[in-house]
Amino acid sequence: MSNDTGGIDKPTPKAWFHVPEHGENSNVETRLAALEGYLTPNSRFFVRSHNPTPRIDASDWRLRVHGDGLTQPLELDYAALRAMPQIAMTRAIECAGNARAFFAERYGQQAGGAQWHTGAIGVAEWSGVRLRDVLERAGITETARDVLPVGLDENAFARPLPAAKAMADDTLIALTMNGERLPPDHGFPARLVVSGWLGAASIKWLGEIRVSTQALHTHWNTRDYTLAGPDYPAQPPADGIPITTMPVMSVIELDWNAELPAGEHTLRGRAFSGEGQVRRVEYAVDEDPWHDARLEAPNIAGAWVRWAFRWQATPGPHVVRIRATDENGHVQPESVPWNDHGCLYNAVIAHPVRVG
Ligand SMILES: Nc1nc2c(c(=O)[nH]1)N[C@H]1C(S)=C(S)[C@@H](COP(=O)(O)O)O[C@H]1N2
Ligand SMILES: [Mo]
Numbered sequence: 001m002s003n004d005t006g007g008i009d010k011p012t013p014k015a016w017f018h019v020p021e022h023g024e025n026s027n028v029e030t031r032l033a034a035l036e037g038y039l040t041p042n043s044r045f046f047v048r049s050h051n052p053t054p055r056i057d058a059s060d061w062r063l064r065v066h067g068d069g070l071t072q073p074l075e076l077d078y079a080a081l082r083a084m085p086q087i088a089m090t091r092a093i094e095c096a097g098n099a100r101a102f103f104a105e106r107y108g109q110q111a112g113g114a115q116w117h118t119g120a121i122g123v124a125e126w127s128g129v130r131l132r133d134v135l136e137r138a139g140i141t142e143t144a145r146d147v148l149p150v151g152l153d154e155n156a157f158a159r160p161l162p163a164a165k166a167m168a169d170d171t172l173i174a175l176t177m178n179g180e181r182l183p184p185d186h187g188f189p190a191r192l193v194v195s196g197w198l199g200a201a202s203i204k205w206l207g208e209i210r211v212s213t214q215a216l217h218t219h220w221n222t223r224d225y226t227l228a229g230p231d232y233p234a235q236p237p238a239d240g241i242p243i244t245t246m247p248v249m250s251v252i253e254l255d256w257n258a259e260l261p262a263g264e265h266t267l268r269g270r271a272f273s274g275e276g277q278v279r280r281v282e283y284a285v286d287e288d289p290w291h292d293a294r295l296e297a298p299n300i301a302g303a304w305v306r307w308a309f310r311w312q313a314t315p316g317p318h319v320v321r322i323r324a325t326d327e328n329g330h331v332q333p334e335s336v337p338w339n340d341h342g343c344l345y346n347a348v349i350a351h352p353v354r355v356g
Pocket of ligand 1: 049
């Protein structure tokens with residue numbers, strides 16, 4: 001196995017990952033065509049890190065919980081967190097920049113950031129302590145407004161959450177991922193998992209949680225991970241609209257320009273919505289009308305549902321389109337307006353497939 005991706009700890013073989021040609025950051029995309037079960041194994045989960053994976057020793061690690069929105073600031077060590085009530089939940093993490101490369105295709109201009117295709121998403125079973133339980137133990141007050149989790153990586157990645165989201169049932173300080181302690185690349189010893197929100201909310205390598213009675217701002221909710229550009233109003237001090245919930249999206253388990261033999265195939269994929277369960281997935285091959293794909297249990301809100309359909313593939317070039325609808329009736333659109341940071345591209349994708 002090769003690991004030519006600077007800063008990532010785990011092996012990133014080409015069979016499991018799409019590795020960017022010039023990796024200035026520590027990013028690898030999951031190769032969806034190689035996925036099998038419902039959950040994304042830790043070894044295959046995409047990595048999006050703004051800094052190299054830090055090496056943290058759990059025995060001298062502390063989580064510092066402080067700020068003017070608390071009456072009893074505190075410090076917890078790893079053992080103290082493990083001693084608190086643990087809950088488990090299955091949730092997706094999707095980067096707000098997933099599918100960013102398609103802006104370049106549609107608008108003839110690259111949006112700033114990693115040029116992901118659709119593999120910057122994964123689903124795992126996370127377990128750990130509710131953030132709410134920690135905040136309550138620290139005496140969070142009625143006047144608390146924003147909660148700022150801060151990472152221990154080089155540039156201290158940090159992005160605030162409103163207190164209400166921080167207190168939600170399914171906002172977790174995760175200590176495990178798919179039954180193992182968190183791998184270094186995914187935030188060991190502790191990370192946040194913020195259900196339904198953009199991946200950037202799920203701070204890895206947590207070192208600090210600040211609770212403030214004031215609105216908080218960092219680079220990552222004012223100059224990045226915002227919807228900014230001609231179609232979006234600035235919300236000073238942010239250059240656009242800070243992103244929260246991820247919209248309905250689908251991915252197909254085929255490589256880009258996949259080649260298949262002629263004959264009958266089952267095409268598969270997954271569909272996700274940050275706003276709840278996916279209700280429907282449709283497919284269209286070439287100029288054919290839309291048909292319903294079959295959904296396969298489980299269908300977990302805030303995670304994804306697997307879909308499949310049978311396809312009689314005839315020789316030649318084809319285009320496969322997938323369109324998901326969530327329980328609120330939100331459908332993947334035909335196009336997404338340009339935004340400067342290339343976020344939230346959830347338009348229907350025309351996936352090229354060559355049948356031999
Ligand atoms: N401390 C820290 N947390 C972080 C990041 C980071 O660079 N540093 N990247 C964020 C972004 S942009 C995403 S999409 C997710 C990716 O999580 P993963 O690497 O476990 O897949 O982590 C988030 N948490
Ligand atoms: Mo991200």
